[in-house]
Each structure stands twice: as C-alpha cells, then as structure tokens.
Amino acid sequence: xxxxxxxxxxxxxxxxxxxxxxxxxxxxxxxxxxxxxxxxxxxxxxxxxxxxxxxxxxxxxxxxxxxxxxxxxxxxxxxxxxxxxxxxxxxxxxxxxxxxxxxxxxxxxxxxxxxxxxxxxxxxxxxxxxxxxxxxxxxxxxxxxxxxxxxxxxxxxxxxxxxxxxxxxxxxxxxxxxxxxxxxxxxx
Amino acid sequence: xxxxxxxxxxxxxxxxxxxxxxxxxxxxxxxxxxxxxxxxxxxxxxxxxxxxxxxxxxxxxxxxxxxxxxxxxxxxxxxxxxxxxxxxxxxxxxxxxxxxxxxxxxxxxxxxxxxxxxxxxxxxxxxxxxxxxxxxxxxxxxxxxxxxxxxxxxxxxxxxxxxxxxxxxxxxxxxxxxxxxxxxxxxx
DNA sequence: CGAGGTGATGTCACTCAATGACATCACCGT
DNA sequence: ACGGTGATGTCATTGAGTGACATCACCTCG
Numbered sequence: 001x002x003x004x005x006x007x008x009x010x011x012x013x014x015x016x017x018x019x020x021x022x023x024x025x026x027x028x029x030x031x032x033x034x035x036x037x038x039x040x041x042x043x044x045x046x047x048x049x050x051x052x053x054x055x056x057x058x059x060x061x062x063x064x065x066x067x068x069x070x071x072x073x074x075x076x077x078x079x080x081x082x083x084x085x086x087x088x089x090x091x092x093x094x095x096x097x098x099x100x101x102x103x104x105x106x107x108x109x110x111x112x113x114x115x116x117x118x119x120x121x122x123x124x125x126x127x128x129x130x131x132x133x134x135x136x137x138x139x140x141x142x143x144x145x146x147x148x149x150x151x152x153x154x155x156x157x158x159x160x161x162x163x164x165x166x167x168x169x170x171x172x173x174x175x176x177x178x179x180x181x182x183x184x185x186x187x188x
Numbered sequence: 189x190x191x192x193x194x195x196x197x198x199x200x201x202x203x204x205x206x207x208x209x210x211x212x213x214x215x216x217x218x219x220x221x222x223x224x225x226x227x228x229x230x231x232x233x234x235x236x237x238x239x240x241x242x243x244x245x246x247x248x249x250x251x252x253x254x255x256x257x258x259x260x261x262x263x264x265x266x267x268x269x270x271x272x273x274x275x276x277x278x279x280x281x282x283x284x285x286x287x288x289x290x291x292x293x294x295x296x297x298x299x300x301x302x303x304x305x306x307x308x309x310x311x312x313x314x315x316x317x318x319x320x321x322x323x324x325x326x327x328x329x330x331x332x333x334x335x336x337x338x339x340x341x342x343x344x345x346x347x348x349x350x351x352x353x354x355x356x357x358x359x360x361x362x363x364x365x366x367x368x369x370x371x372x373x374x375x376x
Numbered sequence: 377c378g379a380g381g382t383g384a385t386g387t388c389a390c391t392c393a394a395t396g397a398c399a400t401c402a403c404c405g406t
Numbered sequence: 407a408c409g410g411t412g413a414t415g416t417c418a419t420t421g422a423g424t425g426a427c428a429t430c431a432c433c434t435c436g
Contacts, residue, residue, distance in 0.1 A: 008413080008414085014423080028395085029391090029392065030392080030393065030394090031392085039414080039415090039416060040414075040416085041392095041393085041394090042394095042395090042414080042415070043413080043414060045393085045394065045395075046413085046414085048393095050393075050394075051393070051394090070425095079371060080372060111307070114307060114310070115303040115304065115306065115307045116303065117297070117420080118303065118306035118310055119302060119303045119306055122302070122306055129376055132235055139366060140343060140347070140364070141371060143343055144339065144340070144343055144364065144367055144368055144371060145371050147339035147342065147343065147362060148336050148339055148368060148371070148372065151332065151335035151336055151339055152332070154335065155328060155331055155332055155335065159234060159328070176328070176332065179328060179329060179332055180332055180336060180372060181372050181373075183267060183268055183332060183333050183336065184268065184336065184368055184369050184371075184372030184373065185369075185371075185372065185373060194387085196384080217420090217421065217422090218421080218422070218423090219421085227385075227386090228385075228386060228387085229421095229422085229423090230385080230386070230423095230424090231384080231385060231386080233422085233423060233424075234384085234385085237423095238422075239421095239422070239423090302428075342379080
C-alpha cells in the first residue's frame with residue numbers, strides 16, 4: 001500500500017463531475033473538489049491547469065486519435081473525404097453516450113465552460129488542418145476544410161447525444177456531411 | 189462641466205488597448221487600466237463584466253448588424269446565399285483594417301482572449317442560424333449553414349487583416365465562399 | 377432658494393482562483 | 407541504515423470579481 005490513495009487525478013475528475021452535476025460549476029469551489037477527493041487545492045492545480053480543465057482532459061486524447069486517423073486515411077482521398085474519415089474515428093473513443101450527455105449538460109450550463117469547449121474544438125480544427133497540409137493541400141483550403149469538418153462534427157455530436165433513438169455517431173456524421181454537401185452546392 | 193470626465197467606458201477601452209499593446213494582456217491588471225483612465229477597479233467592473241470583455245464591446249454591435257442584413261436579404265436567396273449577404277455587410281462596420289489587426293494581435297497572443305473571441309463567433313453563428321429559421325429553413329440545415337458561413341468569415345477575416353495588399357473584405361469573403369463551394373463539391 | 381432624489385463613482389471587505397517557495401514523508405535502491 | 411525521489415501539504419501572496427454602503431455633483435420640484 002502506498003502512502004497515498006492511487007489515481008489522484010481520476011479521483012479529482014470524478015469528484016468534480018459529481019459536484020458539478022449536483023450543484024453546478026460556479027457553486028463548486030476547487031477546495032470542495034479537492035476535499036471530496038481527499039486532497040488539497042494545491043494538488044488540484046498540479047493536475048489541472050485551471051478549474052475548467054478538469055472536464056477537458058479527454059479532449060487532447062480525442063484530438064490525437066483523430067489526427068492519427070487522418071494520417072491513416074487513403075492518400076487518394078479528397079480533403080473533405082479525409083476529414084470525414086478522421087471524424088468518423090471519434091466513434092471509437094466516444095462510446096458512452098450517457099456520460100457524454102451528462103458532461104455536455106454541465107458545459108452547456110456555464111459560459112466559461114462553453115468557451116473552453118470552443119477552444120478545444122478550435123485546437124482540433126488546427127490539428128486537422130495541419131494534417132491536411134501534410135497531404136499537400138494548400139493552406140487556405142486545408143483550414144477551410146478542417147473548419148467546415150469540425151462544424152459538421154459539432155452539429156452531429158449534439159444531435160447524437162440528444163437523440164431519443166440509438167443511432168451511432170458514425171451514421172449521424174454521415175448524414176450531416178451529406179447535408180453540408182447539399183447546402184454548399186446550392187447557388188450563393 | 190460634469191462632476192466626472194465624460195465617456196468613462198471609452199476611456200477604459202482606450203487605456204486597456206494601449207496597455208495591452210505595450211505590456212500584454214496578462215501583465216496588465218484591471219487596477220492599471222482603471223488608474224490610466226482616472227477611475228477605480230470597481231468602476232471598471234461596472235462597465236465590463238470581466239477583464240476580457242473590454243476588448244469585445246464591438247462584437248455585439250457587429251452581430252446585430254449582420255442579423256439585420258440577414259433579415260434584409262432577398263427572400264428568394266438560398267441559405268448560403270443569405271449568409272453570404274449578411275457576412276458581406278460586415279465590411280460596412282470593419283473599416284479600419286489597422287485597428288482590427290492591432291486588436292487581433294493582442295487577442296492572438298493570449299489563450300483566454302482567444303476563448304472569448306471564439307464564443308463571440310459562436311454567438312454570431314447562433315444568431316445567424318436563428319435568422320435562417322425565420323426564413324423557414326430547417327433547424328439542422330440552418331445551423332450548418334451558419335457554422336460553415338462563420339468558418340468562411342473567420343478564414344477570410346484573418347486573410348484580410350494579414351494581407352500585404354489592399355483587397356476589400358468583401359472580395360476576400362467572395363473568394364473564400366467560392367473555395368468552400370469547391371471543397372464541398374468534391375466527392376467525400 | 378432649499379430639500380430631497382438620482383446616478384455615477386469611490387471605499388471597504390470579502391471570496392476564490394491561481395501560483396511560488398518551501399516542508400514533509402513514505403518508498404526505493406544501494 | 408542512508409540518502410534520493412516524488413507526491414503531497416502548508417503558507418503566503420497576487421489579482422479577479424462582487425456586494426454593501428458612502429459620497430457628492432447635478433437636477434427637479436415645491
């Protein structure tokens with residue numbers, strides 16, 4: 001037995017999620033979270049850069065996953081095709097729809113958390129654009145394809161967590177991509 | 189003569205911009221800004237919800253402008269066409285390219301400011317989507333068109349402030365929309 | 377003209393997020 | 407045993423943000 005309980009980071013994440021669900025993000029202090037996890041605030045900030053970040057630890061992992069999938073996409077794929085392949089692989093990580101929904105509702109209820117969510121999405125977009133550059137796509141084209149792809153992802157993800165049925169994320173993504181294609185093909 | 193110097197809000201904005209440019213956002217305290225404007229921190233927070241907001245006062249005005257332009261777009265316009273019309277009207281507000289560039293560089297240098305910028309863009313996207321709903325566009329379609337349109341706007345705006353030449357924002361926007369059309373038309 | 381209301385600002389006290397410096401102490405290998 | 411290491415705690419401090427209340431020039435109304 002170690003001197004300390006194991007998995008301090010996971011305990012903090014779990015305690016934070018529970019408290020946020022119970023009393024909301026603002027009403028929960030970092031000291032509350034740390035106490036619930038049997039630690040001190042100082043230790044919280046050793047694991048998370050700030051109070052919000054405790055909810056976004058998985059975002060970096062997701063981003064890496066998608067970037068790898070993009071790199072593995074067929075070399076013959078068009079930019080949007082490659083982006084679609086990459087986003088589709090998110091379904092491999094986001095398996096627990098209920099947990100995603102709970103996290104989404106905490107984030108939706110707080111402006112600061114929505115901001116953080118957005119910058120994570122922007123980071124994802126940049127990473128995907130960078131991946132397209134590796135495929136000799138021109139800069140503006142790559143950024144635009146990545147931005148549009150992430151826009152599709154956001155819409156699809158929200159539809160996926162909110163749906164009454166049990167459609168897979170992949171299917172919702174496919175439908176949303178088709179919708180964008182239709183929209184952009186119209187004269188403008 | 190009034191008891192106080194006029195335009196407290198404008199003085200705070202100006203002092204903030206100068207200090208941010210000189211020493212950066214983080215290195216500037218709210219007390220610094222207030223002192224430079226001949227006021228106290230407490231008064232700063234009466235005008236701005238938080239320290240970041242002093243840079244984003246114009247965002248609401250821009251949003252309103254675009255929403256009005258969207259409402260004025262021809263009823264026959266397709267969703268993307270209407271969005272393009274609305275975004276084009278931004279050129280009427282964003283006339284001072286140098287000021288925009290200066291503001292952009294302050295924002296780009298700080299993660300918290302980038303977050304705030306993103307949520308303003310998201311708010312713009314929501315407002316535009318809402319405007320499309322008024323035109324009897326289906327929800328998912330409206331959100332997607334708005335998201336894609338704002339993605340185009342972001343790319344175009346950055347190109348506009350960074351360019352060496354003197355191309356108008358309208359022209360850059362038109363080019364970026366054409367680029368999206370080409371990207372989305374490709375098989376995926 | 378004087379009394380009282382109004383609105384913008386100041387003052388004070390406080391909470392909480394965040395960080396740096398330094399102490400503690402179980403465990404591990406030598 | 408012994409010193410190093412790493413995870414944690416303790417303490418002090420800064421700065422953002424807020425609530426309660428005071429101040430005071432100006433305005434209006436009797």
